[in-house]
Amino acid sequence: MSIARRILVTWLLFGVAAVGVCLLAPLVGSTSISLLRVFDSSVPFAENADAQIFFVARLPRVLAGALVGSSLAASGVVLQALLRNPLATPFTLGVSAGAALGAMLALTLDLSSGIAGFSAVPIASFAGSLGAVAIVYGLARARHRGLSTNVLLLAGVTLNSFFSALILFVQFLSDFTQTFRTVRWLMGDLDVSSYAPLMAAAPPIALSFAAFAVLPRRMNLLSVSDESAASRGVDVHSTQRLAFLSASLATGAAVSLGGPVGFIGIVVPHLIRLMVGADHRLVLPASAFGGAAFLVACDTVSRTALAPLEVPVGVVTAIIGGPFFLWLLIKDR
């Protein structure tokens, strides 16, 4: 099969799978509804209970899952290629810790009133993630002509611990309710009940995905070695910058929408590589679609498994992802 055909088939198969999961997931829940009745155009929307449950009550949450899952999985692929390390995750470089610090401050200071109609927590968490990105990026560029991936990695890991310490310190001083709200946020939550949060997160994610579109072939070369990529005409420095900034932006937006949902960014890319191989022109789109399908499926489990109790979706992905990650570590070694 030619390379062009493999790319086309990958887009189609994984695209159809993702759309399929997103259409089926809203049918599952306390009230069972039918897809046929949802799209029955003979009944006006105001009288179509199934359509209302589908579009108003459940679809926003499913789309949030798709957006978050797709961003985290695709960012994972990009960062793994950039760091030449298949064990990197979207949270390795400190973005999520920055977001958590921002969210925690908003929750603790009780900024529930919000800013310009948007609630404060996602804004604070997005700002926190951008702050972390700026610090890590600044450090990795200092004293280097390009972007030092070593400094990137070490600065990210250090920042993660540092921000976690700040979060624990503020938690220690806070009262029980505030602490619980922060802990709950850290577990990841896709409880989105309107389209407004989606609209807020979509632009940065769209911008990142536009950058992802130009990256795959360059990432193939870059993941072999900087030197061979450069000798083949890849602008190594600008590619590294674009990869880091776009992956961080998508991660920051995803975390501000759904919280730091773990393991998507590593489990999905690895599963996809087992299926399609290592070529990033296949891995990146397949992971974006696969991440959407995986998180939407996990979220469906999280809201139905112990219904009416809702298991935090980050707990579900971690319970599935943790053992899988350990298996990856010992596989083929």
Add this chain to the structure above:
Amino acid sequence: MTDSGLAANRISFAYGSRARAGQDSSAEVLDDVSAFVPRGGLVGILGPNGSGKTTLLRLLAGLMRPSSGRIVLDGVDLHTIPRSTVARRMAMVPQETQLAFDYTVLEMATMGRYPHLGAFEIEGPEDLAIAREALTATGTHHLASRLFNTLSGGEKQRVVIAGALAQRPDILLLDEPTASLDLAYQLEIRSILQKLNRERGLTIVVSTHDLNFAASLCRELVLLHQGRVLAAGATGSMLEPALIRKLYGVDVDITANPRTGHVTVIPVARAHEAPRT
């Protein structure tokens, strides 16, 4: 044409900030180095560890800019030529290739087509044919569907050379191509390079610290010592005991091998330990 080829014209280079260059010449890795690789040539850059071989090779490949002096390709300053144009003319084989991801051998060879394709262009049948032909030229076509990471060191090196050939360059630069290979693989790489030079007219530049590898492969040598050119010229005239003693600090016996006709260098002792004659 006398300037047809790749030339280093009085280049100096220091790692670290470029602002520092020129102030402290002791920090320089290369100091006023000139070298010329004629079209169709087979040139070795020979020197001990730390003499600046790899740096010179990277500068010749245009991967870094010299702090002073110029690299000139067929009479044109290399840094005025767009990177993708350079990549269609010159290919580089790094010393060792370690992969974090499981690319197949064919994928590794096909990546060499990068400089020939537009931003969103996908390799077509012609590109795949070129990549497969490059694998054949290095005797690795039977490995095409294998994962690169499962190959032996010698097979990996040949696949990386195939990837470079898929770029369809006129000039191939290799950094210590046999440094981590055992004897049989060294001979194999040597015969592949000789064949490429002879049959395709490929210009080849290799950096190496291995005297006998250089002696049996290269027609011309540039001897590099502490970032300066110690001597340069035809291989036969470079392999003189006095020069080798200066280059490596080792006393050697040099004999012509009766079976191959190549000059063979046998280290005898560290120069300071050598008995006075």
